[in-house]
Amino acid sequence: MNTILRHKGWIWGFRSTVLLYFIMLIVLPLLGVYFNSFSLGWSMFVESVSDPIAWKSVLLTLKLAVIATLINVVIGTMIAWVLNRYSFFGRSILNSLVDLPFALPTAVGGLMILLLLGPGSFIGSIAESLGFEIVFHQPAIVIAMVFVTFPFVIRAVQPLLEEIDPSEEEAAYTMGASGSRVFRKVFLPSMAPGMISGGMLAFSRALAEFGAVVLVAGNIPGRTLIASVFIYGEVESDNAAGAAAVSIILLTLSFSILWCINLVQMRGRRS
Amino acid sequence: MKKYWITLTYIVFIVLIIIPLLKIGSGAFSEGFSGWKDSLIRPEAIHALLVTGLVVVVVTCINTLFGVMMAIYLVRSHWLSRKIKSFLNSLVDLPYAVSPVIGGLMIVLLLGPESIMGGFFENIGFRVVYAFPGMVIATLFVTFPLMVREVMPVLQEIGAQQEEAASTLGAYGWTTFWKVTWPSIQWAVLYGVVLTVARSLGEFGAVLVVSGNIMNKTQTATTLVYQDVENFNVIAANSVALVLAAISIGLLLMMEWTKRRKGVS
Numbered sequence: 428m429n430t431i432l433r434h435k436g437w438i439w440g441f442r443s444t445v446l447l448y449f450i451m452l453i454v455l456p457l458l459g460v461y462f463n464s465f466s467l468g469w470s471m472f473v474e475s476v477s478d479p480i481a482w483k484s485v486l487l488t489l490k491l492a493v494i495a496t497l498i499n500v501v502i503g504t505m506i507a508w509v510l511n512r513y514s515f516f517g518r519s520i521l522n523s524l525v526d527l528p529f530a531l532p533t534a535v536g537g538l539m540i541l542l543l544l545g546p547g548s549f550i551g552s553i554a555e556s557l558g559f560e561i562v563f564h565q566p567a568i569v570i571a572m573v574f575v576t577f578p579f580v581i582r583a584v585q586p587l588l589e590e591i592d593p594s595e596e597e598a599a600y601t602m603g604a605s606g607s608r609v610f611r612k613v614f615l616p617s618m619a620p621g622m623i624s625g626g627m628l629a630f631s632r633a634l635a636e637f638g639a640v641v642l643v644a645g646n647i648p649g650r651t652l653i654a655s656v657f658i659y660g661e662v663e664s665d666n667a668a669g670a671a672a673v674s675i676i677l678l679t680l681s682f683s684i685l686w687c688i689n690l691v692q693m694r695g696r697r698s
Numbered sequence: 699m700k701k702y703w704i705t706l707t708y709i710v711f712i713v714l715i716i717i718p719l720l721k722i723g724s725g726a727f728s729e730g731f732s733g734w735k736d737s738l739i740r741p742e743a744i745h746a747l748l749v750t751g752l753v754v755v756v757v758t759c760i761n762t763l764f765g766v767m768m769a770i771y772l773v774r775s776h777w778l779s780r781k782i783k784s785f786l787n788s789l790v791d792l793p794y795a796v797s798p799v800i801g802g803l804m805i806v807l808l809l810g811p812e813s814i815m816g817g818f819f820e821n822i823g824f825r826v827v828y829a830f831p832g833m834v835i836a837t838l839f840v841t842f843p844l845m846v847r848e849v850m851p852v853l854q855e856i857g858a859q860q861e862e863a864a865s866t867l868g869a870y871g872w873t874t875f876w877k878v879t880w881p882s883i884q885w886a887v888l889y890g891v892v893l894t895v896a897r898s899l900g901e902f903g904a905v906l907v908v909s910g911n912i913m914n915k916t917q918t919a920t921t922l923v924y925q926d927v928e929n930f931n932v933i934a935a936n937s938v939a940l941v942l943a944a945i946s947i948g949l950l951l952m953m954e955w956t957k958r959r960k961g962v963s
Contacts, residue, residue: 438871442777445767452839453792456804463807502710509707513700521711523954528715530946530953532900534920535939538927539718542725542936574714606699635797637903638920642927655799655903662803662907671807674800681795689788 460678464671475672480648484657485676491565491653492633495572500626502573503580504618510581511588528577533638536574540567540643563645568653571639576629583625584618591617624691631684634677722943725936737934738941745914746922747941750899752830753918757837757898762891765845770879772846773853774861790846793839801839802907805832828910833918836904841894848890849883856882885960892956896949899942 464472476482510522528536544551544561554561561567591614599609637655645651646660654677661670726734737743771778772787793801809816809826819826826832864874902920909916911925919938926935 441767442771442775445764445771448764449768449786449789452835452842453789456801456808456839457792457796459808460800460804505703506707506710509703513704515704517708521707523950524711524715526950526953527719527946530896530900530950532902532920532923532939532942532946534902534923535722535900535942535946536718538923538935538939539722541927542721542932543718574718577714631795635795635800637797637799638900638924642924655797658797658799658803659903659907662799662806667803667807667810670803674797674803677797678795678800681797682792685791685795 457678460671460674464668464675467668471668472672475669476676478669480652481657481669481673483649484652484654485673487565487650487652488634488654488677489680491568492572492630495569495576495633496626496630498569498573499576499580499629500622503577503625503629504584504622507581507584507588507618507621508614511585525578525581528575533575533636534642537571537639537642540571540574540639544570544643562643564651567643568640568651571643572633572636575636575639576632579629579632580622580625583628584621587618587621588614620691624688627684627688627691631681634681634684719943722936722940725932726940728936729933733933734937734940737931737937740934742913742917743922743934743938746917746919746938749830749833749917750919753833753837753905754895754898756834757841758891758894760834761838761841761845761894761898762887765842765890765894766849766883766887769846769849769853773850774858790843793842796839798840798901798903799907802836802904805836805839805904805908809835827908828912829916832908833905833916836908837898837901840901840904841897844893844897845887845890848886848893852883852886853879885956889953889956889960892949892952896946896953899945899949 464475506525510518510525541562542548544554544567546552546555546562551562559566561570595613596609599613604612635655637659640653641656641659644653644656646656648657652660654673658670658673658677661667661673768790772783772790775783778786796804806827807813809819809832811817811820811827816826824831826835860878861874864878865871869877900920901918902924905918906921906924909918909921911917911921913925917925919942923935923939923942926932926938
């Protein structure tokens, strides 16, 4: 038995199986999308992309994802700060709750927001009487994106806060710097790489989000139809080439963000 | 000042996470316990939960096996040049950047009935898209980076010295793996398994596109929730969502536990 197991062929068999699996599962499908969107020629690609519903959905996605990311960078930095610097009742519970949006199915997340803010709910009816419309409008999409991307900034900033040398802070105070000045000059620069890379991760996730958004957005073309829902609609109506054309815009965007994150992290490691 | 920030943090958590969770619970029980039970014992709900369970089991097994091997190859192998390794390493993260809907679309394009490969499988009587295999492939695609990314840093940290010592002393590949490598990566692998289970349980976009969401056939728990919401059957949606949320919270607790074990060992 052992001599059979030790045969060289096994090792090469394993190696090629794993690499083949990887290429078939990850690389081939990606190339397939790029290939498919250009399969009918460049002009067809331009035509699918220049459809106003298509490019408006991409622009809307970008706009809302930027808003959601900015909200998350602010809230996330604050929460990371509070969770790491202060000790108070319930801190460790809150710290584990941070990951809940990762663990929760996104469709359940969407349903939660729908229940909380939807028509007939307490907050929904207050907002409606004030003339606001939340669910099935853009605010709901932003809320869904914020919920889904909530952990990213916190988890990126926390390790950086732990690494800060307390003597730097003490030195700054000893030399008479005020609290807000210490925050700006000592803490903010050390947290910045985490805020940037966490923010970019959150941004790329917000661009890609589907499950939570499809339930709360009204999906009205041009106003509340975001790119991933648009792609889904195109697939459902059997227009695969159109779906692929919009997909590669989104994909190219996300890949460049991923590449930027790698650059930021590499620079952070070198310094 | 400090009190003010802590209160603000509590408010964010309560508004963003705790109230929505309670809302799912109260929504599921809004017609009492029997309303919750009735929507769960609908045949389509039972079927959907079973399909989800099956997808989770299959995906977790395959992903664990290939993820651990990929991580070992990416960190340890001498038969790949350094450049190829770092190139493959950057490819591992791609599924993170891909919208789940696009992930589903890729599989439909590649293996759908109109494609070359899909047509071939269709001819030999094996359906991939709009059937169980397609759903597994879609979920595998989405969950691929999780295991690799958990195991790789641990392998890098422990270094190759002990393994080299073991093979110098005459241990064979398998023995080295089980006696030396496995004990140091086991908690990372477990953490990766929990993450994979959570992600494949909750996968929605990719599965929705690939499965076609056919009731009592390819419907999973998350796509059932979606369909119930679309049909304005809110109590049923809540009941299934509550089950999913409860499992997620259980997984979250397990994540915390393994994280602590990982830190200790």
